Amino acid sequence: MIFMMKLIATQRLHGGRYRPLKSLSCVPRQDRRQQRRSVTAAIAASLLIAGMLPAAAMPRADNLPQADGQRTSWTDLLHIAKTQARHPARPLARPTPPQVLPETATTSKQVITVREGETLLTALARGGVSRPDAFRAVNALKPIFDPRRLATGQQIKVRFDSAPPASTTPPRNAPKDALRFTGFTFRPEATRDIQVGLTSSGKFTAVASDRELTSRPQYVTGQIDDSLYNAAQAVKMPVSVLAKMIRIFSFDVDFQREVRRGDGFEVLYHQAFDVNGAAVPITEIVFASMTLSKTPRPYYRYTPASGVTDYFDRRGQSVKKTLMRTPVDGARLSSGFGRRKHPILGYTKLHRGADFAAPTGTPIMAAGDGVIVSLGRNGHYGKYIQIRHNSTYSTAYAHMSAYRRGLKRGSRVRQGQTIGYVGSTGRSTGPHLHYEVLVNGKQRNPLGLKLPSGEQLRGKDLANFKLIRDEIDRQRNSLQPKPAIAQQ
């Protein structure tokens, strides 16, 4: 399929970074006025469609680019016409690169997945490519992609043909009509494809192409029956969106103890699609609400004048707290309800911390910005880290299987940064994170603790936020299923 894609000369539109909806702006000048009207209509239509269509099968989100730091916001949707004016279409005025030989009936392809410690050369060799051919192909790639940036797990589609120009080498001991290596394709970023292939002159050439993406709002609501993860799967919410939702609520919610059967969630997010309508694993949450014990906690995405995108409650208070309540990926927590076999101890007078039961190797995050004041074996705690956040608060993490490489006493850490991995070292009955919050040096129950809250929007920011909040609410209202009217 990738070989069939239309290859355009390399032109990194808008600096090559995907920005939701802005790809809509790449239209010829004369069409713009008409486009402005139709874009508005298209947005309205897509919102309606998104509410009615089940979300398409979503790709796994294991290697997701982080949406953090992107400065586009819901305002783009509101002011898309302006955006268009700022991004006039640019003609593709590049010299045409040498054409890669077209596929034939005998073309065969094989997908190889780059293993840990492998280089592109060794990966290609493992895929049956002769050393000299692999070497020439990788050299052709170098001007547009540094092969050392190849990620473990990257898939590479290797192509073989029966009658390529005589310049390539058949594998040793191969029959005369054996297939020969003629190139490969891979997708180093969700928005970029790279093809390396033979030309008619028998040389390898490399071409990069940007994928035109569009963004459409998607709306999901779910009810938690046995676990949050299963509930998200049931409504086809992509894993990347679930991970982002959990991240938003990790400041506020103890995912081990506070999420119960009957709780629910509601998420409005942007999903990127390629020209074929296939979902691309780029997502951005616009609105997320979790209803825990019948109390909804809605949060709205907003970028204040400071430029740092965040999520705010209805009154403009940031979801971010000094410390996180769940300093581990909430989706990987063993269900805190229904099954009660795992080592849930919770907080008691004797056990002064909160336990999060998760598989060994689950990353543990620093609950807040701070400095590591203790790192090492610590009796029953096993592998242990303590972080000092300010003159009042410290946090401690125990039973780890490993520390993140490079960390030591005195290291500075950022909130959300991985500091180690869940394990079962010390006195522990199974893999879990033992998490303590220390207030003025004393262990305090993190569940009952009122943690210092984050930024409060004021003045112009607050006024702008309210406009966007109300717009999002209107969208949600239009997307919510209306059973009473739906039958008519």
Ligand SMILES: [Zn+2]
């Ligand atoms: Zn514990």
